[in-house]
Amino acid sequence: LAKTTQPISMDSYEGQEVNITCSHNNIATNDYITWYQQFPSQGPRFIIQGYKTKVTNEVASLFIPADRKSSTLSLPRVSLSDTAVYYCLVGDRDDKIIFGKGTRLHILP
Protein backbone atom coordinates (compact mmCIF):
# COMPACT_ATOMS: atom_id res chain seq x y z
CA LEU A 1 0.00 0.00 0.00
CA ALA A 2 1.40 3.37 -1.00
CA LYS A 3 1.89 5.88 1.79
CA THR A 4 -0.11 9.08 1.46
CA THR A 5 0.52 12.55 2.84
CA GLN A 6 -2.20 15.19 3.11
CA PRO A 7 -2.64 18.34 5.18
CA ILE A 8 -3.86 17.76 8.71
CA SER A 9 -6.44 20.53 8.50
CA MET A 10 -7.82 23.25 6.24
CA ASP A 11 -10.22 26.12 6.68
CA SER A 12 -12.31 27.68 3.95
CA TYR A 13 -15.42 29.81 3.54
CA GLU A 14 -18.84 29.00 2.23
CA GLY A 15 -19.11 29.36 -1.52
CA GLN A 16 -15.40 28.86 -2.13
CA GLU A 17 -13.80 26.06 -4.10
CA VAL A 18 -11.65 23.84 -1.90
CA ASN A 19 -8.72 21.84 -3.17
CA ILE A 20 -7.12 19.17 -1.00
CA THR A 21 -3.89 17.73 -2.30
CA CYS A 22 -2.55 14.31 -1.45
CA SER A 23 1.00 13.13 -2.12
CA HIS A 24 1.65 9.49 -2.95
CA ASN A 25 5.17 9.27 -4.34
CA ASN A 26 5.33 5.48 -4.21
CA ILE A 27 2.11 4.79 -6.08
CA ALA A 28 2.23 1.51 -7.99
CA THR A 29 1.04 0.82 -11.50
CA ASN A 30 -2.06 -1.06 -10.34
CA ASP A 31 -3.02 1.46 -7.66
CA TYR A 32 -6.14 3.58 -7.76
CA ILE A 33 -6.68 6.81 -5.85
CA THR A 34 -9.81 6.96 -3.72
CA TRP A 35 -11.23 9.68 -1.52
CA TYR A 36 -13.62 9.19 1.38
CA GLN A 37 -15.47 11.71 3.52
CA GLN A 38 -16.39 11.26 7.16
CA PHE A 39 -18.82 13.41 9.12
CA PRO A 40 -18.66 13.34 12.93
CA SER A 41 -20.12 10.16 14.43
CA GLN A 42 -20.76 8.64 10.99
CA GLY A 43 -19.04 6.03 8.90
CA PRO A 44 -16.76 7.06 6.04
CA ARG A 45 -18.47 7.66 2.72
CA PHE A 46 -16.93 7.08 -0.70
CA ILE A 47 -16.60 10.29 -2.71
CA ILE A 48 -14.61 9.56 -5.83
CA GLN A 49 -12.03 7.28 -7.34
CA GLY A 50 -9.64 7.69 -10.25
CA TYR A 51 -6.61 6.26 -11.95
CA LYS A 52 -5.34 9.11 -14.11
CA THR A 53 -6.22 12.54 -15.55
CA LYS A 54 -9.56 13.84 -14.30
CA VAL A 55 -12.67 12.31 -12.86
CA THR A 56 -15.80 14.26 -12.02
CA ASN A 57 -19.04 13.29 -10.34
CA GLU A 58 -21.90 15.16 -8.73
CA VAL A 59 -19.93 15.71 -5.53
CA ALA A 60 -16.33 16.44 -6.51
CA SER A 61 -13.58 16.35 -9.08
CA LEU A 62 -10.33 14.46 -8.83
CA PHE A 63 -7.28 15.71 -10.68
CA ILE A 64 -4.36 13.35 -11.21
CA PRO A 65 -1.22 14.52 -13.01
CA ALA A 66 0.58 12.32 -15.51
CA ASP A 67 3.16 11.04 -13.00
CA ARG A 68 0.36 10.10 -10.54
CA LYS A 69 2.54 11.01 -7.58
CA SER A 70 -0.11 13.32 -6.24
CA SER A 71 -3.81 14.00 -6.61
CA THR A 72 -6.15 16.87 -5.81
CA LEU A 73 -9.69 16.56 -4.60
CA SER A 74 -11.70 19.60 -5.63
CA LEU A 75 -14.97 20.51 -3.93
CA PRO A 76 -16.86 23.24 -5.81
CA ARG A 77 -18.66 25.95 -3.85
CA VAL A 78 -18.51 24.38 -0.41
CA SER A 79 -21.17 24.83 2.23
CA LEU A 80 -21.11 24.43 6.00
CA SER A 81 -22.26 20.84 5.57
CA ASP A 82 -19.02 19.98 3.81
CA THR A 83 -17.20 20.26 7.13
CA ALA A 84 -15.75 16.77 7.55
CA VAL A 85 -12.58 14.72 7.47
CA TYR A 86 -11.41 13.80 3.98
CA TYR A 87 -9.26 10.73 3.45
CA CYS A 88 -7.00 10.01 0.49
CA LEU A 89 -6.32 6.31 -0.08
CA VAL A 90 -4.08 4.65 -2.61
CA GLY A 91 -4.16 0.97 -3.35
CA ASP A 92 -4.84 -1.88 -5.66
CA ARG A 93 -8.49 -2.77 -6.06
CA ASP A 94 -7.88 -6.01 -4.17
CA ASP A 95 -6.27 -4.27 -1.19
CA LYS A 96 -8.00 -3.72 2.09
CA ILE A 97 -8.98 -0.12 2.76
CA ILE A 98 -6.54 1.56 5.14
CA PHE A 99 -7.28 5.06 6.38
CA GLY A 100 -4.69 7.62 7.34
CA LYS A 101 -5.37 10.61 9.56
CA GLY A 102 -7.10 12.52 6.78
CA THR A 103 -7.61 16.24 6.33
CA ARG A 104 -10.00 17.95 8.70
CA LEU A 105 -11.84 20.52 6.58
CA HIS A 106 -13.62 23.27 8.43
CA ILE A 107 -15.99 25.50 6.48
CA LEU A 108 -16.64 28.91 7.94
CA PRO A 109 -19.73 31.07 7.29
Next chain:
Amino acid sequence: EPEVTQTPSHQVTQMGQEVILRCVPISNHLYFYWYRQILGQKVEFLVSFYNNEISEKSEIFDDQFSVERPDGSNFTLKIRSTKLEDSAMYFCASSDGGEVEAFFGQGTRLTVV
Protein backbone atom coordinates in the same frame (compact mmCIF):
# COMPACT_ATOMS: atom_id res chain seq x y z
CA GLU B 1 -30.19 3.67 -2.16
CA PRO B 2 -28.95 0.41 -0.57
CA GLU B 3 -27.22 0.77 2.75
CA VAL B 4 -25.30 -1.14 5.37
CA THR B 5 -27.20 -1.31 8.65
CA GLN B 6 -25.68 -1.88 12.05
CA THR B 7 -27.29 -2.74 15.36
CA PRO B 8 -27.31 -1.65 18.06
CA SER B 9 -26.38 1.98 17.54
CA HIS B 10 -25.02 2.16 21.07
CA GLN B 11 -24.06 -0.59 23.48
CA VAL B 12 -22.81 -0.27 27.02
CA THR B 13 -21.20 -3.33 28.55
CA GLN B 14 -19.23 -4.24 31.63
CA MET B 15 -15.57 -5.09 31.35
CA GLY B 16 -15.11 -8.82 30.81
CA GLN B 17 -18.47 -9.33 29.15
CA GLU B 18 -18.96 -10.65 25.66
CA VAL B 19 -20.55 -8.43 23.03
CA ILE B 20 -21.81 -9.14 19.55
CA LEU B 21 -22.11 -6.33 17.07
CA ARG B 22 -24.38 -6.96 14.15
CA CYS B 23 -24.31 -5.80 10.58
CA VAL B 24 -26.44 -6.37 7.53
CA PRO B 25 -24.28 -5.69 4.47
CA ILE B 26 -25.67 -4.72 1.09
CA SER B 27 -27.27 -7.83 -0.33
CA ASN B 28 -25.19 -8.49 -3.46
CA HIS B 29 -21.86 -7.57 -1.93
CA LEU B 30 -19.14 -10.15 -1.49
CA TYR B 31 -16.53 -8.42 0.67
CA PHE B 32 -17.18 -7.49 4.28
CA TYR B 33 -15.12 -5.49 6.72
CA TRP B 34 -14.99 -4.34 10.31
CA TYR B 35 -13.25 -1.17 11.38
CA ARG B 36 -13.06 0.68 14.64
CA GLN B 37 -12.48 4.30 15.54
CA ILE B 38 -11.47 5.33 19.02
CA LEU B 39 -12.77 8.80 19.84
CA GLY B 40 -10.65 11.45 18.17
CA GLN B 41 -8.46 8.95 16.35
CA LYS B 42 -8.32 7.53 12.85
CA VAL B 43 -10.41 4.71 11.44
CA GLU B 44 -8.53 1.44 12.01
CA PHE B 45 -8.90 -1.72 9.95
CA LEU B 46 -9.78 -4.83 11.92
CA VAL B 47 -10.68 -7.59 9.49
CA SER B 48 -11.86 -8.39 5.99
CA PHE B 49 -14.04 -11.36 5.10
CA TYR B 50 -14.62 -12.97 1.73
CA ASN B 51 -16.01 -16.30 0.61
CA ASN B 52 -16.94 -17.24 4.17
CA GLU B 53 -13.51 -16.82 5.62
CA ILE B 54 -11.21 -14.13 6.94
CA SER B 55 -9.07 -12.81 4.11
CA GLU B 56 -7.00 -10.40 6.15
CA LYS B 57 -6.80 -9.14 9.72
CA SER B 58 -4.84 -6.51 11.59
CA GLU B 59 -2.78 -6.79 14.77
CA ILE B 60 -5.74 -5.40 16.68
CA PHE B 61 -7.85 -8.40 15.71
CA ASP B 62 -6.49 -10.81 18.31
CA ASP B 63 -8.00 -13.95 19.82
CA GLN B 64 -10.59 -11.89 21.64
CA PHE B 65 -12.23 -11.01 18.33
CA SER B 66 -14.12 -13.21 15.92
CA VAL B 67 -16.37 -12.68 12.93
CA GLU B 68 -19.14 -14.75 11.54
CA ARG B 69 -21.64 -14.75 8.73
CA PRO B 70 -24.26 -16.98 10.32
CA ASP B 71 -26.73 -16.72 7.47
CA GLY B 72 -27.01 -15.08 4.09
CA SER B 73 -27.59 -11.61 5.42
CA ASN B 74 -25.87 -10.95 8.75
CA PHE B 75 -22.22 -10.31 9.50
CA THR B 76 -21.23 -10.19 13.15
CA LEU B 77 -18.24 -9.12 15.20
CA LYS B 78 -17.84 -10.76 18.59
CA ILE B 79 -15.57 -9.52 21.34
CA ARG B 80 -15.21 -12.31 23.89
CA SER B 81 -14.07 -10.47 26.98
CA THR B 82 -14.27 -6.73 26.59
CA LYS B 83 -11.64 -4.39 27.93
CA LEU B 84 -11.92 -0.68 28.66
CA GLU B 85 -9.75 0.04 25.62
CA ASP B 86 -12.28 -1.66 23.35
CA SER B 87 -14.52 1.38 23.77
CA ALA B 88 -14.86 2.83 20.27
CA MET B 89 -17.13 3.23 17.27
CA TYR B 90 -17.23 0.03 15.28
CA PHE B 91 -18.02 0.31 11.59
CA CYS B 92 -19.08 -2.47 9.29
CA ALA B 93 -18.55 -2.08 5.56
CA SER B 94 -19.23 -4.07 2.43
CA SER B 95 -18.23 -3.89 -1.21
CA ASP B 96 -18.80 -5.85 -4.37
CA GLY B 97 -15.15 -5.93 -5.28
CA GLY B 98 -12.17 -4.98 -3.17
CA GLU B 99 -11.51 -1.28 -2.93
CA VAL B 100 -13.80 -0.19 -5.73
CA GLU B 101 -16.31 1.46 -3.45
CA ALA B 102 -16.97 0.31 0.07
CA PHE B 103 -20.20 1.23 1.82
CA PHE B 104 -19.99 1.86 5.54
CA GLY B 105 -22.70 1.55 8.13
CA GLN B 106 -23.50 4.23 10.66
CA GLY B 107 -21.55 2.43 13.33
CA THR B 108 -22.09 0.98 16.78
CA ARG B 109 -20.74 2.97 19.67
CA LEU B 110 -19.39 0.50 22.20
CA THR B 111 -18.77 1.75 25.71
CA VAL B 112 -17.02 -0.60 28.11
CA VAL B 113 -17.37 0.37 31.78
